[in-house]
Amino acid sequence: MARTVSNSGRFPPHILLLLCVLLFHSPLAIVEGNTGGTWLVADVQSLYQKPVCSPPKETNPKGLTITHRSSPCSPLSADSRPNHAQILKNDQVRVNSIQRRIRDDQKSISVIVPAKPGLSLDIGNYVVQIGMGIPRKDFHVAIDTGSDLSWINCYPCLSCHGKRTMLYHPTLSTTHTDIFCNSTDCDQIDHHSCSPYKRCDYKVIYGDMSQTNGYMVRDTLFLSESDTLPNFLFGCGKNNTGLFGMVDGLIGLGRNNISLASQASSEYGAIFSYCLPSVTSTQTGYLLFGKNAISNMKFTPMIKNPSSPSFYFLNLTMILVGSHPLDVSSTVFTRNPGIVIDSGTVITRLPPVAYNKLKSLFQRLMEYRNYTKSPPFEILDTCYNITGLEKVRLPTVSLVFSGGAVLDLDIPGILYTPDPTQTCLAFANTSGGAYDVGIIGNTQQQTFDVSYDIANQMIGFRQGGCA
Ligand SMILES: *[C@@H]1O[C@H](CO)[C@@H](O)[C@H](O)[C@H]1NC(C)=O
Ligand SMILES: *[C@@H]1O[C@H](CO)[C@@H](O)[C@H](O)[C@H]1NC(C)=O
Numbered sequence: 001m002a003r004t005v006s007n008s009g010r011f012p013p014h015i016l017l018l019l020c021v022l023l024f025h026s027p028l029a030i031v032e033g034n035t036g037g038t039w040l041v042a043d044v045q046s047l048y049q050k051p052v053c054s055p056p057k058e059t060n061p062k063g064l065t066i067t068h069r070s071s072p073c074s075p076l077s078a079d080s081r082p083n084h085a086q087i088l089k090n091d092q093v094r095v096n097s098i099q100r101r102i103r104d105d106q107k108s109i110s111v112i113v114p115a116k117p118g119l120s121l122d123i124g125n126y127v128v129q130i131g132m133g134i135p136r137k138d139f140h141v142a143i144d145t146g147s148d149l150s151w152i153n154c155y156p157c158l159s160c161h162g163k164r165t166m167l168y169h170p171t172l173s174t175t176h177t178d179i180f181c182n183s184t185d186c187d188q189i190d191h192h193s194c195s196p197y198k199r200c201d202y203k204v205i206y207g208d209m210s211q212t213n214g215y216m217v218r219d220t221l222f223l224s225e226s227d228t229l230p231n232f233l234f235g236c237g238k239n240n241t242g243l244f245g246m247v248d249g250l251i252g253l254g255r256n257n258i259s260l261a262s263q264a265s266s267e268y269g270a271i272f273s274y275c276l277p278s279v280t281s282t283q284t285g286y287l288l289f290g291k292n293a294i295s296n297m298k299f300t301p302m303i304k305n306p307s308s309p310s311f312y313f314l315n316l317t318m319i320l321v322g323s324h325p326l327d328v329s330s331t332v333f334t335r336n337p338g339i340v341i342d343s344g345t346v347i348t349r350l351p352p353v354a355y356n357k358l359k360s361l362f363q364r365l366m367e368y369r370n371y372t373k374s375p376p377f378e379i380l381d382t383c384y385n386i387t388g389l390e391k392v393r394l395p396t397v398s399l400v401f402s403g404g405a406v407l408d409l410d411i412p413g414i415l416y417t418p419d420p421t422q423t424c425l426a427f428a429n430t431s432g433g434a435y436d437v438g439i440i441g442n443t444q445q446q447t448f449d450v451s452y453d454i455a456n457q458m459i460g461f462r463q464g465g466c467a
């Protein structure tokens, strides 16, 4: 990904560098006096996805290797890779379901209702390879900070999407433990029931379209070649229907204590980190449990919303476009229910007031550059025709959080490019209801190190993470 500094020749390079350092936190941005803002320059070629995985995918040395399900380097077969229109349609299904779930949580704040099941799974997800059992068997699973229970396709399978040969067979693993309905493990599972064999059965319904059911087991989970988590509690999915794509299962990284994030904390410490690779590059990312050797990470408080305890809420305070703060009150972002960070949502959703300001400022700056608008693409309504262009100059966009953490977005976090003729601002509004939560999606998290320090209740960001 070429992220070049635009230099119109007004300043010698050393003055330019000084200006950058003085006037904006990103050393790659540049101030151009008479355009009133900071700009990035994108090579049009680098905006859209590579057709082949070249150079070939490498394992990421920092942790479990993460790839995008739709990338040419995806371990999943090419025919299961969704196109951009499908990715964005499914993203809206997921967002609707997160918003409905949080809306219901808020309204029923004093009513005792069963805990809500999980979310609709979008197919624009990220996948990692894990190992399970001894002897070890490997699986490609989606990672999801928006749900808690982990599960994999299990023998005997009634309905499974992944490769049929890739089923987990508990009785073939010497380290597995059956979970019966008389155990305390079973009490922790929402929507559990008792099978005729007294096994603890679970069921998770993700939004309208997907669900998984099966029985609970414990077994050894491999988090690398040698790092293991013995007695990991997860679901053996026998009947998995809906939008799961071709993955073998799911790793839940939510805040509830049955999530992998919580279960790994006794062994690795209450902290995990990831870097989600850019969809437009062949780079891989990582998922790591335990302390990461990242310096210069900036943190913001991890906020808990008591009525929606599974989600990671953040305190977004300001958005800058071309270094100009949006003219909105910060209460737009913090007003109940607030904003969550989610690894499974693709496009960041902002409250309509904030989104409209972001869009109009971005449009104004793009108009200044004389770019031609193109029709909306699915949920993205601010698109430009890039036919025949070699480079695109775009205003910088930064998301500022309380405590000093900032996402100075890189080009793939600002522009979503569905095809070689158009590129769109990669943000959308929430549908606008009073209880609609905002969401920091994975497009905006791409290429950042993101650390979830559960022990200290902080989330940290650092630019340039996947390399
Ligand atoms: C729980 O149920 C299983 C299966 O019915 C049984 O083998 C086991 O002894 C029971 N354990 C306890 C502590 O009651
Ligand atoms: C499998 O899941 C479907 C819903 O997706 C449900 O209608 C069916 O009853 C389930 N079958 C079993 C055996 O659990």
Ligand SMILES: *[C@@H]1O[C@H](CO)[C@@H](O)[C@H](O)[C@H]1NC(C)=O
Pocket (backbone or CB within 6 Å): 184, 188, 233, 257, 258, 262, 263
């Ligand atoms: C989750 O918390 C409950 C209650 O605090 C505890 O009994 C249980 O052992 C915990 N489960 C896991 C998997 O850590």
Ligand SMILES: *[C@@H]1O[C@H](CO)[C@@H](O)[C@H](O)[C@H]1NC(C)=O
Pocket (backbone or CB within 6 Å): 368, 369, 370
């Ligand atoms: C945009 O077009 C106008 C009219 O053709 C021209 O005067 C102006 O210099 C152009 N702006 C940029 C940034 O190229």
Ligand SMILES: *[C@@H]1O[C@H](CO)[C@@H](O)[C@H](O)[C@H]1NC(C)=O
Pocket (backbone or CB within 6 Å): 373, 374, 375, 385, 386, 387, 421, 422
């Ligand atoms: C972009 O402009 C070209 C002509 O310059 C046109 O053929 C093409 O249809 C436009 N594409 C979009 C997505 O608007």
Ligand SMILES: *[C@@H]1O[C@H](CO)[C@@H](O)[C@H](O)[C@H]1NC(C)=O
Pocket (backbone or CB within 6 Å): 301, 303, 315, 317, 334, 402, 403
């Ligand atoms: C969010 O940040 C603002 C500004 O730093 C602060 O006033 C407010 O108390 C914070 N809210 C929460 C819930 O931490």
Ligand SMILES: *[C@@H]1O[C@H](CO)[C@@H](O)[C@H](O)[C@H]1NC(C)=O
Pocket (backbone or CB within 6 Å): 352, 381, 429, 430, 431, 432
């Ligand atoms: C949200 O954005 C869509 C697409 O631009 C627009 O149709 C809708 O009116 C917006 N909603 C609100 C509440 O502003």
